[in-house]
Amino acid sequence: MPQRVIVVGEQPLTIEDIVAVARGQARLVLSQSPEFRELIQKGARLLDQKWKNGEVVYGVTTGVGESCLRRIPAELVPQFSRNLSRFHGCGLGRIFDRETSTAILAVRLASLVRGFSGIRFELLERLARLIEAGVAPLIPEEGSVGASGDLTPLSYVAAMLIGERDVYFEGDIVGTAKVHEILDLEPLELFPKEGLALMNGTSVMTALAALAYDRAEYLMNLSARLTAMISEALFGNKAHFDRRIFEQKPHPGQLRIADNIAADLGYATAYRRHQDSRIQDTYAIRCAPHILGVLADALPWMRTQIETELNSANDNPLVDPYTGEVLHGGNFYGGHIAFVADAMKNAVANIADLLDRQFALLVNIRRNHGLPLNLSGATEDQMPVNHGFKALQIGCSAWAAEALKLTMPASVFSRSTESHNQDKVSMGTISARDAIRVLELTEQVFVGTLLAACQSLELRAKRGELSWMDLTPGIRSLHEQVRRLSPFVSEDRPLEPELRALLHAVRNQDLQLDGITA
Incomplete structure (x- = not known):
């Protein structure tokens, strides 16, 4: 090609x-x-x-x-x-x-x-x-x-x-x-x-911000589909994603996320299964559009700031080729990129926290509505010596905590440098590097939670509690893509190689998201 x-x-x-x-x-x-x-x-x-x-x-x-x-x-x-x-x-x-x-x-x-x-x-x-x-x-x-x-x-x-x-x-x-x-x-x-x-x-920080933007947008859309998978696995209330709710709080990105989750749940035509027994799911499911929507609604202004910086003469001094003047100023200052990166890492870290909480629901027998403890796929006699996704959930909590720790804005830590000539600086490159690191950690939380969601759906199917044909093509497609890299966990095994393979797929954007409205 x-x-x-x-x-x-x-x-x-x-x-x-x-x-x-x-x-x-x-x-x-x-x-x-x-x-x-x-x-x-x-x-x-x-x-x-x-x-x-x-x-x-x-x-x-x-x-x-x-x-x-x-x-x-x-x-x-x-x-x-x-x-x-x-x-x-x-x-x-x-x-x-x-x-x-x-x-x-x-x-x-x-x-x-x-x-x-x-x-x-x-x-x-x-x-x-x-x-x-x-x-x-x-x-x-x-x-x-x-x-x-x-x-x-x-x-x-x-x-x-x-x-x-x-x-x-x-x-x-x-x-x-x-x-x-x-x-x-x-x-x-x-x-x-x-x-x-x-x-x-400002080319280093701007390059990092552009790469981070691309990763953040993709991860946000993946997380919306994953939320739908987890809602299905938990027999969640699909009506939480009814468009009428979000039209009354019409942040456009939030509304788009809710529409995508509703579509992945087949909400428009779904029969109202399990809603009588549980009116409201926990916030990690019910409020997912409001959490993912923060990033969705921030991305347009982030794009404007990044692309304005990208296409600017961020140099000093400037040589005006039209008038012949040399102009001395401060276009090298990275404040806009610093602010974008600090905001981005905050929104992305909140996604890490959301996914970690969703994972916690899946492994907790007090919250997962009948799934086995730690999502173990072992036979009854092997249950005592198999621990399923226990360690992976702990790992996801560690990665989420590290991502959240990095949300402290770097742009407020200006230091006077260079004999007090550079007495106010942007720290934009540190902000942008932090944003990349938060994305790395959140991608790790995502792949761990994705494996748990696929395990949960298969456990339901093996028990006859759901039919694959009742799931939408988007959910089935993501599950099938995961299973090419990581099979069902029937007995305990090291998951690191499979997690790394999934991380590679996420970072290369190889996981297809057909049906997602950008």
Whole structure:
């Protein structure tokens, strides 16, 4: 199947564009239109003329940050961009994976093509060429305060262009200089301002936020279908998802979630089984649309903030190619992404808590309406030595607790840095990294709860308490997909390999969700 081609420099990019490029599902190419090329080159020419004329330009003829009053002699200006990259090469922590690193490159390119960074067209071509070749820098996760942008992590992008440090390439980790040889490329000599333009922006946090958005939306829809499965397994009251309830509290995302759960339960045509004996289910079932709906209703404004940042000139200083002015400001500040990420991790962690509570209902004989303790599938004589899903439920509680612990907003922990020049910073990259970690943990809770839901339905079916044909195609489909990776648990066995296989399917978005209204 031919890859989709995304032309950068002709139209704004979307979250889906970044995700597709990161996953190798789309090719990213640079616009070759004469108008676009001239826009980029005009800014570079203006900047070149200014520093050669002896004009003072921050980050070109001056030091950066608190050192901005220090003038740089003209003969040292070309060296400055290279040194800027080198002294920021101090990141620590885990290394971003190849997918994330590729997303970071694509997001930085999206900012630079605005034409306000004073860089050459050649640099954009080289960046696009390396993305196309599958080259991505090894970037440590830690070391950014989110203003001035993501200086330390983005220094690894600049280093890649000048042939330094290490990169991902063809499934391996290779020295950047070696990759340039393989691709028959000469490392770039960065021109004045180009090192700063590559580094002084919000591209790491924005890439993380885009990837997190995509994962959160998918997980939310999976969790709605899982809620329907669990409601069936618990003989729940389907009328809790009656559209009329949600029309009286008409948050559109919440209403859409309720509609999806009702459809998966076949509520519109269902006979009202078991409603006489239990008028109201516990909140973990009855209020699921209100919990999932918080994220559903937040996603539209989150998209707006992420895509606005993605398609912005988040740099300083800006070089206006239309007027020739150099504009000094703070577009590197990551406050919007920080707020989005802090809000996202809160909403997603609440989903982890919801799923953990649903799992607890399934294993508890006081709440599960006749299912065996811990969902054990063992025969009667083997029950004393089989414990079913006991440990997995404890594990899900641990993962949910860790996710909830991480909901403390990072954006309120500003620290004055860099000799009090950067005296108020966004911490947006920490917020975005937290959001990714909360998603990882919530995905773990999801796969554990999903296995428990499938076990519960099969236990009901084996006892003749439900018919598979009474379940909707959506529920049956998800159950069948799970069973390809993890069979019914009749006797205790290690579930880790199956959980990891399911996690892989979730993170690759391989579990199909036919019938879900986005």
